[in-house]
Amino acid sequence: MAHPCNRRVNSTSKIGNSRHDAAILGVLTLPFLLNDFSNIFVRDYRVWLIIDYIFVKAFPIAVVVHLLRARHLSLSDLGLRHIRFGRFLIWTFAMTVVGIILDQVGSRFFARLLPDTRIGGIPPITDPLVNQVDLYVGLALVGLVEEVIFRGLYFTVLSAHLGSRAAVFLVCAFAFGLIHWSLGVSAIAHTAIIGAVFMICVSRTGSVLPTIVAHFFVNCVAFSGVLGH
Secondary structure (H helix, E strand, O other): OOOHHHHOOOOOOOOOOHHHHHHHHHHHHHHHHHHHHHHHHOOOHHHHHHHHHHHHHHHHHHHHHHHHHOOOOOOHHHOOOOOOHHHHHHHHHHHHHHHHHHHHHHHHHHHHHOOOOOOOOOOOOOOHHHHHHHHHHHHHHHHHHHHHHHHHHHHHHHHHHOOOHHHHHHHHHHHHHHOOHHHOHHHHHHHHHHHHHHHHHHHHHOOOHHHHHHHHHHHHHHHHOOOOO
């Protein structure tokens, strides 16, 4: 049986046209890059949340839904593939544990190793209710949107155009790291590594479902401060 990764572009997909694929990746990546400007210039958490939910949640979801309805993409192109429940649990657990370790240890390691180039950050959310809603609903949307785009779709598109699996991993990891640019080179480095590790799961299973859940838990641990600072 063919490996899942070798069957990602199916008969209903239009992936494979260079301009078409570049346009899709560009439209879905640009909002994430622009959104980081709010980390630099916006100090009111309410304004920041509005920008964040529009740019990197509502807009990408709307674009993806439109592309699906127009049959420019399929669910498989996005990595939204069914996998056996037992396999899902194993990969989800593995990616969650490894992701938390890489996030907690990696962030500290690269912060010491690399110069501090942070130029922005998320303003503190002072309303407890809003903070709790954003912690769970917001981070669930982050996990869904970022995994579908930067793991599922990127992997599908780049696999159709690049001959090297290593090159696919590197580009996907770099793109994911780069959307954290306002947090500095240390954040870019350690999120890129997490992205590369998550790509192993996508490559082996053909699905982003485990990494969506793992991404949510990694972020919950990071933003809740449950492990301390």
